[in-house]
Amino acid sequence: MNPFLDLLLFLATLIYSYLEAFVKLFVPVKRKSxxxxxxxxxxxxxGIGRATAFEFARRQSRLVLWDINKHGVEDTAAECERLGATVQAFVVDCSKREEICSAAEKVKKDIGDVSILVNNAGVITAADLLSTQDHQIERMFxxxxxxxxxxxxxxxxxxxxNNHGHIVTVASxxxxxxxxxxxxxxSxxxxxxxxxxALTEELSTLGKDGIKTTCLCPVFINTGFVKNPSTRLGKVLEIEEVVEALMEGILTNQKMIFVPSHLSVALLSERLFPERALAVLKKLTDTKFDAVVGQKSTQ
Structure with missing residues (x-):
């Protein structure tokens, strides 16, 4: 095709996409089972992993639960069983590839084919870069x-x-x-x-439209991992409201979920505002939390 026809195709697609988005504001989105x-x-x-397990249990999903904490994952499993779900719990250290691969093989052999994968495990260290220890950096990655x-x-x-599945990335x-x-x-x-x-793009290129992807990006959540967080962007989130947004996103195949939703507007501002204005805006948000700070400015 010549460049002019390419441009016309793009503009037509753009207009159609805006009209489709406008119509969806008034038409209830179909939720999958x-x-x-x-x-x-x-x-x-x-945290989020436990509350998400409860939501899937309420929807009659079969569950495989992984966590490094034996007591915690068994407690989650017991509650999910009380809700009527079939559950298998595994103690897995997700920082170790060998444990992940071993547990995955056991799941595939003894339980079945995983069709919804929720990559939720995460760790955090709040400190300036020079005070963050090597092993902490390695473990976060x-x-x-x-x-x-x-x-x-x-x-x-x-x-x-099977051209069927859903991969969920719990990010931030x-x-x-x-x-x-x-x-x-x-980082x-x-x-x-x-x-x-990148995974979403690759699956599309390969024509695997039956495999959906969702990424969750919340601000501070009241889980205790970050001490005394506060920001003018809004209150610290509770686990339940984040998981509610996550489940809605999974059931309606949303690709990117921001909690609160106005973060998507803030993301746009980063691309539109000059650097000096962004610096002032970031100071106005006044994001604070307790962190180890060994290197302080002398200015």
Whole structure:
């Protein structure tokens, strides 16, 4: 095609997309059923992972739960069984590729084909870059991004053979917006968001339209991992409201979920506003939390 026809095709698609988005504001989105699906959730012993497991259990999904904490994952499993779900719990350290691969093989052999994978396990250290210890940096990347890759590689082949599945990446607003004293954490979450986007693109290129992808990007959540967080952007989120948004996104096949939703507007501002204006805007948000700061400015 010549460039002029390419431009016309793009403009027609753009107009159609805007009209489609406008219509969807008034038409209820159809939600898919996850009943009977085999759902694997990493980091299921607490926080978002635990609450997400409860939601899938209420929807009659079959569950495989992974967590490094034996007591936590067994408690989650017991509650899911009380809700009527079939559950298998595994103690897995997601910072270790060998444990991930071993547990994945056991799941495939003894339980079945995972059709919904929720990569939720994550770790965080709040400190300036020079005070963050080497092992802390390594562990953040091992759990926050490499574990996503290992689990996806383990379960994606069957999804591709069936052209059916859903891969969920629990990332963070820190995968789009940077903040001081979280250099390694932000880097790992930027990688997680990039993984989600690249995987989505690759599946589309391969024609695997039956495999859906969703990425969750919330701001501070009241899980205790970050001490005394506060921001003028809004209140610290509760786990329940984040999981409610996540489940809605999974059931309606949303690709990117921001919590709160107005973060998507803030992301646009980063591309439109001059750097000086952005610096003032970031100061106005007044994001604070307790962090180890060994290197302070002398200016």
């Amino acid at each position: 996850v009943s009977g699906e085999l759902v694997l959730i990493t980091g299921a012993g607490h 091992e759990v926050n991004i490499l574990a996503h890759i290992w689990t996806t590689r383990a379960f994606l082949p069957t999804m591709m053979n 607003a820190a995968g789009h917006f940077v903040t001081s004293f979280m250099v390694a954490y932000c 790992s979450k930027f990688a997680a968001v990039g993984f989600h986007k």
